[in-house]
Amino acid sequence: MTLLEGILEAAKLVITLDPAMMQIIFLSLQVSTSAVIIASLLGIPYGAYLGLRTVAKVRWQTRITYTFMGFPPVVAGLVVYLLLSSSGPFGVLDLIFSPAAMISVQALLALPIITGLSMVGIRERDNEFRDTAISLGANPMQVAVTVVKEARYAIMGAVVAGFGRIIAEVGAVMMVGGNIEGHTRVMTTAIVLETRKGNFELAIGLGLVLMAIAFLINSLLYKIQNGGSSYEK
Amino acid sequence: MKSDQALLQVKSLSHKFNNQEVLNIESLNFKSGKVYGIIGPSGAGKSTLLRILNLLTPPTQGKVFFHNHDIYRLQPQQRIEVQRKMAMVFQKPVLFKHTVKENVAYGLKIRGSDSKEIEDKANEALDRVGLRHLAERSAISLSGGESQRVALARAIVLDIEVLLLDEPTANLDPGNITIIEQLIRRLNQEMRTTVIMVTHNIFQAQRIADDVIFINEGELIEKASAEHIFSAPQDKRTWQFINGEMIY
Numbered sequence: 305m306t307l308l309e310g311i312l313e314a315a316k317l318v319i320t321l322d323p324a325m326m327q328i329i330f331l332s333l334q335v336s337t338s339a340v341i342i343a344s345l346l347g348i349p350y351g352a353y354l355g356l357r358t359v360a361k362v363r364w365q366t367r368i369t370y371t372f373m374g375f376p377p378v379v380a381g382l383v384v385y386l387l388l389s390s391s392g393p394f395g396v397l398d399l400i401f402s403p404a405a406m407i408s409v410q411a412l413l414a415l416p417i418i419t420g421l422s423m424v425g426i427r428e429r430d431n432e433f434r435d436t437a438i439s440l441g442a443n444p445m446q447v448a449v450t451v452v453k454e455a456r457y458a459i460m461g462a463v464v465a466g467f468g469r470i471i472a473e474v475g476a477v478m479m480v481g482g483n484i485e486g487h488t489r490v491m492t493t494a495i496v497l498e499t500r501k502g503n504f505e506l507a508i509g510l511g512l513v514l515m516a517i518a519f520l521i522n523s524l525l526y527k528i529q530n531g532g533s534s535y536e537k
Numbered sequence: 538m539k540s541d542q543a544l545l546q547v548k549s550l551s552h553k554f555n556n557q558e559v560l561n562i563e564s565l566n567f568k569s570g571k572v573y574g575i576i577g578p579s580g581a582g583k584s585t586l587l588r589i590l591n592l593l594t595p596p597t598q599g600k601v602f603f604h605n606h607d608i609y610r611l612q613p614q615q616r617i618e619v620q621r622k623m624a625m626v627f628q629k630p631v632l633f634k635h636t637v638k639e640n641v642a643y644g645l646k647i648r649g650s651d652s653k654e655i656e657d658k659a660n661e662a663l664d665r666v667g668l669r670h671l672a673e674r675s676a677i678s679l680s681g682g683e684s685q686r687v688a689l690a691r692a693i694v695l696d697i698e699v700l701l702l703d704e705p706t707a708n709l710d711p712g713n714i715t716i717i718e719q720l721i722r723r724l725n726q727e728m729r730t731t732v733i734m735v736t737h738n739i740f741q742a743q744r745i746a747d748d749v750i751f752i753n754e755g756e757l758i759e760k761a762s763a764e765h766i767f768s769a770p771q772d773k774r775t776w777q778f779i780n781g782e783m784i785y
Binding site: 432433435436437438439440441442443444446450453454456457 | 588591592617691
């Protein structure tokens with residue numbers, strides 16, 4: 305099969321909404337959306353806390369956050385695997401090779417990205433807006449709320465960046481999900497498997513969908529960044 | 538309280554930045570209802586003084602009194618009460634990402650004013666700065682002059698005793714400079730608000746200030762009425778600065 309034939313076959317699968325492919329796409333979106341929601345619920349408040357504190361007071365926490373922003377997915381996968389495997393501390397929950405395990409590992413990967421980027425966004429706005437808010441009579445809580453509200457575009461960008469990172473991730477979800485057909489098979493793991501099997505049309509089809517999602521995410525990020533441009537004159 | 542007493546007093550004030558003293562003022566009083574112009578070369582410590590008066594930068598040493606209360610020794614809630622009697626307009630106005638009216642209403646909202654009062658006062662302040670027609674416009678779309686007028690409206694909408702202005706007309710066109718200067722004067726005359734304005738422009742200080750304070754290298758060199766300081770400065774450095782002969 306030539307590349308062109310593969311693309312044409314893949315396009316057919318996409319256009320006809322092939323049930324097997326749709327099931328994989330749906331699970332991928334479900335897992336990554338759940339993970340990014342969990343990571344946002346934890347990461348945004350923590351990023352706000354770090355961003356609003358004096359840099360010197362959170363130096364170590366900042367360094368650790370930055371380090372984990374580059375957390376190798378396979379290491380995250382290994383950690384979650386060891387925690388959830390039958391001999392691990394959470395083995396009794398029987399979550400290994402389940403969508404819940406995949407959500408856990410993706411949340412772990414998205415958390416430092418959402419925390420770190422929220423922190424940077426808030427810190428930048430903190431410098432900009434803190435004095436203005438204080439000089440207009442805001443108390444410390446009102447200052448914090450104002451700064452976080454002004455950083456809303458940066459925070460939304462952080463969430464989108466976190467989602468972009470995990471939707472395209474393969475190593476960690478393969479380790480803790482097991483790539484079980486109909487159960488834990490997501491787009492990235494399916495692409496790996498179908499390529500190995502020589503089933504290129506499905507691999508290319510999923511690749512096209514993944515690229516389309518990446519394009520949508522980046523378009524959204526671009527729009528958010530434009531919406532969040534500085535109002536300073 | 539808007540009497541002729543000293544509203545703000547600075548005593549034995551010293552401020553260091555990176556172990557270098559940037560401000561050292563033994564005594565300085567600001568009386569209620571006057572317009573003060575603080576002039577001096579770049580890096581003289583003018584803006585630092587303004588920030589200290591506005592509780593934004595605690596001084597390394599010394600005291601600042603507002604109505605005879607040492608403001609840096611007040612409890613947090615009392616400090617906020619003092620802060621709410623002042624407002625500062627910065628050289629580069631930072632507007633919130635909302636409409637013009639929401640920007641103007643900010644200080645009223647955080648004070649817990651009701652929506653009717655917010656609406657009425659915000660409209661009145663926008664009328665004063667001549668921007669009522671832009672009330673619903675996004676703050677991002679404003680020009681530099683309009684942004685500065687919104688920042689001024691955001692300050693004057695509040696029931697304040699002291700308006701602190703840090704180079705409010707720097708980089709503005711002559712039309713906007715005139716509008717802002719007239720506003721400052723009117724505000725002082727109608728509301729008896731004390732205005733403390735840092736400016737590089739000595740002619741501006743001459744035009745609108747009652748008293749002028751000359752600061753150089755962190756030190757208070759001279760304080761006198763505008764008329765007196767420009768016609769008969771007592772210190773050689775003041776004379777040099779006014780006549781553009783000070784090299785810095």
